[in-house]
Amino acid sequence: xxxxxxxxxxxxxxxxxxxxxxxxxxxxxxxxxRREAEQAARELLAEAIRAGKEEIPEAFVITDEHGREIDIVxxxxxxxxxxxxxxxxxxxxxxxxxxxDPHAA
Numbered sequence: 001x002x003x004x005x006x007x008x009x010x011x012x013x014x015x016x017x018x019x020x021x022x023x024x025x026x027x028x029x030x031x032x033x034r035r036e037a038e039q040a041a042r043e044l045l046a047e048a049i050r051a052g053k054e055e056i057p058e059a060f061v062i063t064d065e066h067g068r069e070i071d072i073v074x075x076x077x078x079x080x081x082x083x084x085x086x087x088x089x090x091x092x093x094x095x096x097x098x099x100x101d102p103h104a105a
Contacts, residue, residue, distance in 0.1 A: 007065040008033040010040060013072075014057040030070060033062050037073040045075060 009024040010033075027033045037060040048056045062071040 006030070006033070008036075008070075009063045009065075009067075010037055011061045011063065012057040013059045013061050018061065019057070024065070030062075034071055034073060037062055037071070041073055041075050 005026040005028060007024050008027055008030075009021045011021050012019040025033075025036065027036060041060060045056065056075055059075055060073040061069055062073065063069050
């Protein structure tokens, strides 16, 4: 049985520019391509933090072999998640950027 693969490209959007991925990668489906982009985003952010960089690209733009944009993985979301550890209160988990108002109904 043969598994059909798609060829995906992972471009970086930085400012008004798109830094293109000229090689791409064969992956089973869009879900696998998104996981690949999320992992690459975590690695890129970790390196930026280690290097003390203030500026980072905004997103990975995933395109198919025809150049069609099929998904976007924002790096800012990954950066926020990686830098704000979850807090546990009782049986609920909160993030520092998503605290519930204790006075809200």
